[in-house]
Amino acid sequence: MRKKMMAMAAVTAMMVSAGTGSVAMAAQENDDPSKWPVVKMEVVSSTGEEAKEQMIEDALNEYLVSIDAGVQADLVPLAFGDRATQLTLLLTDSENGIDLFCWRFYSSVTDMVNNDQVIALDDYRDQYPELWELFPESVYKTCQVNGKQYSMPAADSFGNFQVYTMRKDIAEEIGVMDLVDKKITEEQFEDILAKAEAAHPELCWLTDPTVTSYQGIDNLGFSDWIGVLLNQGIDQDTIVNYYETDEFRAYCEKCKMWADNGYYIDDPLNNTGMMAGYVQDGIAGGGMFEAYSVDYAAALMSAQIKNYEMVIFQLNDFVGTNSTVYNGWNISSTCQNPDAAMKLLDLLYTDEKVARFLALGIEGETYELDENGCAWYPEGVDSSNVGWNLDCPWFYPNECLGAPFNTTLKTYFTDMTACWTNPENKYSKAMGFVFDPANVYDQYAACSATVAEYRDALLYGQVDVDSAMEKFNEELKENGIDEIIEEMQKQYDEFLGK
The missing domain is CATH 3.40.190.10 (Periplasmic binding protein-like II)
Structure with missing residues (x-):
């Protein structure tokens, strides 16, 4: 880690003296991979410690050197049970924070923008056009706020x-x-x-x-x-x-x-x-x-x-x-080298080997492939001793570049990608609509608290429906739900071009 931080400092100093520049420019000026910018990205973990994290990180970085990527990765396992707290702290740390992270089970794109936790990615569209062509256009809109792309949606079926x-x-x-x-x-x-x-x-x-x-x-x-x-x-x-x-x-x-x-x-x-x-x-x-x-x-x-x-x-x-649209990946607002972060993010979406290091680890070490291209634990290995989390490929930017794990369904991911272009699939008219509750923040907070008090009791059949719904709706009205609906409709009409 000390070597990585020295490399980051060297690259940061170079960029300060030369002005802002792309990773490609930095690589041209410095062909020494040890001085490439290092991007810290979170990886999924049940405990916050993965025994083979360093081995996988080294293998990933060796591959990045082999393709002259101009960027290195520092993998940061975050314990799933305490992830929200850890991420919040990292996203406020301007010196030793996190560069790449996802919002699933943490926040929403709108909230992250309102909290100034992420940067817009639109300036990179011309440099990485393929990244904006992977999914249906409406899917990208789900990760936009006011027309700006603040997050890249993670690969999924985008419907179910x-x-x-x-x-x-x-x-x-x-x-x-x-x-x-x-x-x-x-x-x-x-x-x-x-x-x-x-x-x-x-x-x-x-x-x-x-x-x-x-x-x-x-x-x-x-x-x-x-x-x-x-x-x-x-x-x-x-x-x-x-x-x-x-x-x-x-x-x-x-x-x-x-x-x-x-x-x-x-x-x-x-x-x-x-x-x-x-x-x-x-x-x-x-x-x-x-x-x-x-x-x-x-x-x-x-x-x-x-x-x-x-x-x-x-x-x-x-x-x-x-x-x-269950997940998206972001560059933090405290990232010291967003150009490098974007380069690594692009590779996570488009390079099969990079994607597989994150989702599966190292072939022969943490997984093996069968004759159908499905991944399994090697002989004598299971979740208790594998040293890497293989159970959450959906956590990463493009799980579809991986191999189906622990299943004989070899079409696991090809069936998923087929959903993106199936003409028979139907989509909500609001696909891509992102509501910004800022104008009704107080009302929304109050109504959310009311929902938390009543809704689950109703849905689990623990209360009388008539009396609970009457109280529920009375409190929602008192807390301003009609004002929220009016604001939502106004924004939705604008989205529809009315």
């Missing part, structure tokens, strides 16, 4: 549908295998739940009812659903207060029925673990999640749940919304 997964042995027992891998009706779904509960009342069947796809809304990227588009945003021009709609009431009544029927885990408001964990522990027999294909959903369950074989039922159609 709701699925329900169930243990195969139970699906066979209750006689619903003929519906597996098919799109089923709401009545068929309810029949499956009822039969499963009758056969195994000791298990729960729904672990998270806060699923926007199944509810049929585009929440415009905001988890508190203050202002949404119905019909998942397809051909929708009007933003509504979801909490006063007939649709929300009907869903709450369904959730209350699910609770009364025993489908939820006991004490659901205090048991907020992951569905896959509950299935493995023998607490749940199934649950809902979102996927871009049935094959992907099955592969995901196979990777996450080892002691049961799972089957998949599709509940609705593929739709892309703002909330299906």
Whole structure:
């Protein structure tokens, strides 16, 4: 690390004396890789320490030298459980902070811009045109504020549908295998739940009812659903207060029925673990999640749940919304060499070897490839001793350059990239719309607190729907939700060109 910091200081001094310049200029003036700028980027970690971090960092940097990249990388594992706190501190450290980071599970593009944590990337568009041509145009807009690109969306399907997964042995027992891998009706779904509960009342069947796809809304990227588009945003021009709609009431009544029927885990408001964990522990027999294909959903369950074989039922159609753009990568406002950071960011999106170092580590050391191009732990290696996190390829800029890990689905990523150009896929009319709540900040903060107080209790069926909804909506009105909806509609109309 001391050598890296000396190299950074040398390059910074060179750039101060010569004025701002690109990484390419710096490389031309200094062909010594030890004096190239060093970019600090976060890597995903469960503990904050990865035993083979230095080995992988060295291998990555050797490759960067071999392609004359003009930039070196300093990988910084951040413990996932404490990541938000660590990132906030790093983003305020102008001397030893972070240069490249992602906003997933941390913040939103709008909040980062308002907090002056990131820089705009538009000036690099001519230098790295390929970076702006990877995904559909509307996807890039989801990471813009006031027309400026502050974040690059991370590769994903950018759309999905709701699925329900169930243990195969139970699906066979209750006689619903003929519906597996098919799109089923709401009545068929309810029949499956009822039969499963009758056969195994000791298990729960729904672990998270806060699923926007199944509810049929585009929440415009905001988890508190203050202002949404119905019909998942397809051909929708009007933003509504979801909490006063007939649709929300009907869903709450369904959730209350699910609770009364025993489908939820006991004490659901205090048991907020992951569905896959509950299935493995023998607490749940199934649950809902979102996927871009049935094959992907099955592969995901196979990777996450080892002691049961799972089957998949599709509940609705593929739709892309703002909330299906799950991640984006950014250059911090404290970055001392944004040109170098942008160079590394471009390579993370476009260079297969660079992308695989981050997502998989070193071939032969942390993973091996089979004859189908799928990645697996080497013999004698597992998650406890691999020394690198291979379970979160979605965390990085372009997981599609990697190899499918711990699955036999060789089309895992090619199916994902096919979503970007499939003419049958539908997208919300608001795809790319980014609401800036600055003009109604106080109202938004107050309404968010109200949502936190009432919504989950309603969705987990823990309260009387009529009385709770009445109080819920009264407080939302008092706290200014109508002003928020008005401001959202104004900005949305401008986005639509009205």
